[in-house]
Amino acid sequence: MRSRTPVTSDDSRAHPAAWIREMVRLKPATMPVGHMIRSGIVVGGPFVVGVLIDDVLTGMWIALAGLLLAAGERAGTYRLNFAIVLISTPIAATGYVLGFLQHIPWAAMILVMVALALGCGLIAGLGPAFSVAGMQFLVIASIAIGASSISNWWIPLALYFVGGIIYAALLAVEMVIAPRRPQRLALQEMLHNLAGLAHARSADLRDGGDRCGAAMGACQSARRTAVTRIAELTVPGTDSLRTWHLTSAVIFDAERVEALLIGERSVSAVDAVARQLDALTTVVSAEKEATSTTATESATSIRGGPSPRPSPLEQSMTELAEAVRHGHDGRMVRHPVTVPAIGGEVVAAAGRLALCFGIAVAAKLYFPSTHWFWVPLTVCLVMKPDFGSVFSRAILRVLGTIAGAAVASIIIVVVPKGLGIGIAIGLLAAAVPYLMLRSYALQAVAITPVVILLIDLISPGTESVNDAWQRIAATVLGGAIVLVFGYLIWPHSRQAWVAATFATATERIAAFLTTAATPIPEDGRTAAERHTALVSARRTAYRTLSDLDIRMQRALSEPPPAETVARAWIPAIAATSRLADAVSAYADDRVNADAPPNPAGAGVVAAVILQLGRGDSPDPVEVTDDRLSAVAAGVNTLRATLHHDGDRDGEESR
Incomplete structure (x- = not known):
């Protein structure tokens, strides 16, 4: 099967030395x-x-x-x-x-x-x-x-x-x-990038921009790094001095806050979370004890007023702050050498x-x-x-x-x-x-x-x-x-292989969508199993998107045809990332009971996503469910990007 490579509006042939600039680009480093x-x-x-x-x-x-x-x-x-x-x-x-x-x-x-x-x-x-x-x-x-x-x-x-x-x-x-330096740097970077995502989401809500894509990528990378830092060697006598903790619970809560930020529509709530995350980052970087006023804002400040119960974003942010300060659930996940x-x-x-x-x-x-x-x-x-x-x-x-x-x-x-x-x-x-x-x-x-x-x-x-x-x-x-x-x-070795990774990414996003659209069981145990499956589906989808971006960036530093193909994929990868964010927002609506279950409607949209991943040319998707409309819009945007003017130039074999 041959997969169509999307055509950019900025023809890569107009930049013959673009791959050279990418190859010699210096990376930021501390x-x-x-x-x-x-x-x-x-x-x-x-x-x-x-x-x-x-x-x-x-x-x-x-x-x-x-x-x-x-x-x-x-x-x-x-x-x-x-x-x-x-x-x-x-x-x-x-x-x-x-x-x-x-x-x-x-x-x-x-x-x-x-x-x-x-x-x-x-x-x-x-x-x-x-x-x-x-x-x-x-x-x-x-x-x-x-x-x-x-x-x-x-x-x-x-x-x-x-x-x-x-x-x-x-x-x-x-x-x-400095026994905890690797953990401190990883936690600091994860919180810093999470705060960056909150600021980007706030700016997007204010002016309708699209800044969250890059911020999401940074969050994914920082969280992956943090996962590898959990099981550090310990030095006797240092645990009693801890003013912060990096545990599996911290990483789980950070991922939850990230997902909820994408779906949050309240600017004041996002701004409050951004302030909290900035404060937590300062606490970790300064190695000092967090106070109740610097590490955790009141529930009223996040909700913007009195509320009978905390919102999921507020609750997750509070759990993250508490896990960082008190080390709740300090399970050690030792990754094998x-x-x-x-x-x-x-x-x-x-x-x-x-x-x-x-x-x-x-x-x-x-x-x-x-x-x-x-x-x-x-x-x-x-x-x-x-x-x-x-x-x-x-x-x-x-x-x-x-x-x-x-x-x-x-x-x-x-x-x-x-x-x-x-x-x-x-x-x-x-x-x-x-x-x-x-x-x-x-x-x-x-x-x-x-x-x-x-x-x-x-x-x-x-x-x-x-x-x-x-x-x-x-x-x-x-x-x-x-x-x-x-x-x-x-x-x-001279092919970019972006299309193959793109197909995998669309499969994961489709699976994430279908899981999010399923009804939430009344039974607590079954509901917990569904939630675990949903979290796993989201993590897998974004991990594949991260792999897609890494493969594209690597190909951009090579000469044509790899660089040409990778550059043509840039708009499609950006559209795919926005589609994943739309699915994440829909999943949050389902968790918050703001959207009814709709397995049939989500199945129709997921089928179109899978067709796009296979290189097919499906018709634009239409839905009657208002909550699914943002996801459908993301699918149609991706479809238009992939099949721009019906041009088949620059195809890449899979």
Whole structure:
């Protein structure tokens, strides 16, 4: 079946460089101070100590472990990052064993490395710790098979464990100093974005605008992050000092407030909730006790006057404030470190990684440089299957390497070899955690001079040797291998695949609508089961919309046809998001008993939604139920967007 790609009123062909601008766009980020300090110490410290005690090689091996662990640390919980250190360190260190195979026939070496790269790609599906471990193993293996001056590889293997122990110790220090920092930041971001949604909803109610779409996306992302922060490691003696709590109840109440805000029609009620959320955000960020006046407004202020009973929005907001302040329902939901998710997409990505890595290892036969191993090293850094667009990473890594090589050249010319180089390495390593949040290219800008200076520091003699041009040439070659053999020859990888995700999103929205339209049972237990199903349907629908947006944003940073298709989908995705909000508002009306059950009418509308998801051209939907009219209007708007002028240009195969 072929699915029509919607045509935008702003023809993407008029913006040939739009995908380039999207690819090089810097992401907003807050400086991870603890991560930066840790990275600078664990990488620069061993170099400096090695220079001072005249044992630079030992310091280099320890610092290399620190650099890889710093680059592999995730913006998650201490629990996750300790798991990454615990799992990745032994796996990565094992890569040094490959150094003992340097003298086997090179055809056999290529086959061995292809098999290992395939395995590393497959274990990425087991979770972030194994994904980081696989990448680090290939980096170490590339160095081990390429550095012929080392005879005893057991020494760097053992020193890698020393670097891992030092890194874990520094991470433990931060956890003792700020044990709840990951939770606080996640809760603060979730409340801040929820307040942003309330302000956007208030503005829309006043002038009829459409600001809630972006705010909803931010709320979804922040809540997903908060879910991963619930089960943090605890430090004895800190619980008694809590002035706020992040629990499953807090996240559930936040999601409930989000849903009710979309359906709320009272500006005063929305404004009151916005003020409460602003106050709660301040409480969490300031780490101080919330008072009754700052954390929870009176029921009268939300309702706008006396009322016999609180509204659902008021009740949910009160429950959220109380859960944040007192930690009601503190169930710990421990997400496993490993998840068996090796599906078809992971297998395909692992296969492409193995092919490209084998070609890169063969570079020893044709690349005229003693540092040929930078070619496979580049391939494994670019092609890890969970890091986003392969095309974008290849281009950005080449650009970042060129800039980083220039930085290294300046440092080598200006800074004398020895202690000064070690300090420069520490400063550059400290910048890596922040730059990797801003852009993959900026990450390469910082890491490249660290690697070049590393080679310079262990080179014999008192004068610095500039290997920048070799690094650039190897990176360009590695990037070219990735682009050709990991991207261009695979039509599957060059498609945006937005239409497939769009079809799934429409299915979820249709299911959400049909669940909302069912009668509310009189029996309390049955009613609770229906409510649970409704909440699950809403969560699934918005989660799929979030996946749709992520896939579109990733495709926007790639060249046509992926970028062209993704840009054409922008209006349709926006219309789909508004349709989901209309369904959410209808569901709130049903919960509040403001709308009667109407399974038949909702079924008609849901059927049209499903047809649109399949790429069909249904007639405009008409309903007699006033409460369903907003949903029907959203469906008709989506239909008009998908079939604008009947144009079939830019079709994408599913």
